[in-house]
Amino acid sequence: MTDGQKRIERSGTVRIGDRTVHRMSFGAMRLADKEIWGPPADRENSIRVARRAVDLGIDHIDTADSYAFGVTEEILREALHPYPDDLLIATKAGQTQVRPGEWAPVGRPSYLRQQCEASLRRLRVERIGLFYLHRVDPQVPFDDQLGAMKELQEEGKIAHFGLSSVTVEQIEQARRVIDVAAVQNIFNVAARMGEDVLDHCEQERIPFVAWFPILSGGLAAPEGVVAEVAAELDSTPAQVALAWLLARSDVLCPIPGTSSIAHLEENVAASSLRLSDDHLARLAALRLPEDQLAQLAAVGSARE
Numbered sequence: 381m382t383d384g385q386k387r388i389e390r391s392g393t394v395r396i397g398d399r400t401v402h403r404m405s406f407g408a409m410r411l412a413d414k415e416i417w418g419p420p421a422d423r424e425n426s427i428r429v430a431r432r433a434v435d436l437g438i439d440h441i442d443t444a445d446s447y448a449f450g451v452t453e454e455i456l457r458e459a460l461h462p463y464p465d466d467l468l469i470a471t472k473a474g475q476t477q478v479r480p481g482e483w484a485p486v487g488r489p490s491y492l493r494q495q496c497e498a499s500l501r502r503l504r505v506e507r508i509g510l511f512y513l514h515r516v517d518p519q520v521p522f523d524d525q526l527g528a529m530k531e532l533q534e535e536g537k538i539a540h541f542g543l544s545s546v547t548v549e550q551i552e553q554a555r556r557v558i559d560v561a562a563v564q565n566i567f568n569v570a571a572r573m574g575e576d577v578l579d580h581c582e583q584e585r586i587p588f589v590a591w592f593p594i595l596s597g598g599l600a601a602p603e604g605v606v607a608e609v610a611a612e613l614d615s616t617p618a619q620v621a622l623a624w625l626l627a628r629s630d631v632l633c634p635i636p637g638t639s640s641i642a643h644l645e646e647n648v649a650a651s652s653l654r655l656s657d658d659h660l661a662r663l664a665a666l667r668l669p670e671d672q673l674a675q676l677a678a679v680g681s682a683r684e
């Protein structure tokens with residue numbers, strides 16, 4: 381076992397359906413270009429980052445059909461196919477990117493089915509390990525969106541189903557139709573919206589996958605309480621943000637995204653960082669200003 385693999389062991393594990401994965405996971409969105417709109421400037425670099433993630437013991441990688449129109453799925457295939465048996469690749473359908481930075485839900489069953497087929501081909505798999513409904517589309521009855529996912533599961537095209545950016549009520553409505561193997565919501569130490577969803581997942585033992593775990597890079601800033609704690613622990617602010625998430629709940633999996641091998645190694649190393657009660661108390665006081673929280677809530681809205 382390499383040092384990186386030993387470190388990731390310390391993040392603990394969760395069960396996603398019939399799979400056990402390390403809680404410290406990897407978000408592949410940043411393997412595309414900066415706007416998540418096209419291929420990265422340096423494709424070889426993105427391939428190296430994906431391979432390094434697996435070398436470091438990452439066994440749960442998150443992506444989506446809409447990240448640069450499938451570019452990140454293609455890069456994962458190029459980097460990692462044939463995939464290691466223990467690697468869970470999660471992808472999503474149900475959200476499109478209309479213009480760079482402008483996202484819209486599309487939950488029509490025919491569209492979800494088409495996108496599932498496209499992801500199967502891009503990833504070159506016969507079954508998707510974990511397939512999320514990326515957003516609940518308010519224009520389509522929720523049960524129709526869930527029914528489409530249930531059909532894909534019954535046909536063997538997806539192994540497990542997950543929900544992204546949802547409320548407790550939506551999780552419980554979904555569970556009446558289909559097993560929910562994971563929930564993926566926006567969550568980090570400075571933007572702890574939807575803590576009721578995390579608490580519910582903890583109670584129901586549903587893995588909670590936290591997106592924007594380092595606030596899209598914002599928590600890596602060299603000033604503020606996160607940076608102060610990092611300096612005391614001889615670590616980095618991004619590591620403190622990730623360690624806080626791991627400490628927050630044993631069902632929580634952070635999926636930090638990066639296009640940098642150095643950042644990836646740093647993020648995985650956060651698996652073994654432990655925060656004291658004093659650090660946790662100081663970090664608990666951190667909260668983004670209301671206008672920024674409102675902006676983030678709109679991006680990660682569970683009630684669109």
Ligand SMILES: NC(=O)c1ccc[n+]([C@@H]2O[C@H](COP(=O)([O-])OP(=O)(O)OC[C@H]3O[C@@H](n4cnc5c(N)ncnc54)[C@H](OP(=O)(O)O)[C@@H]3O)[C@@H](O)[C@H]2O)c1
Pocket residue numbers: 406407408409410442443514544545564565590591592593594595596597598600618619635636637638639640642643644646647
């Ligand atoms: N379900 C959803 O609706 C949804 C929405 C958005 C994202 N996601 C998922 O969540 C994952 C994470 O989201 P994200 O990538 O937007 O946010 P993030 O993980 O909070 O932050 C990523 C940003 O932080 C920087 N970064 C990463 N590690 C760093 C480090 N150690 N030090 C300094 N900077 C660092 C990265 O830049 P560098 O490339 O320079 O490292 C990147 O710009 C995505 O990859 C995607 O899989 C899901």
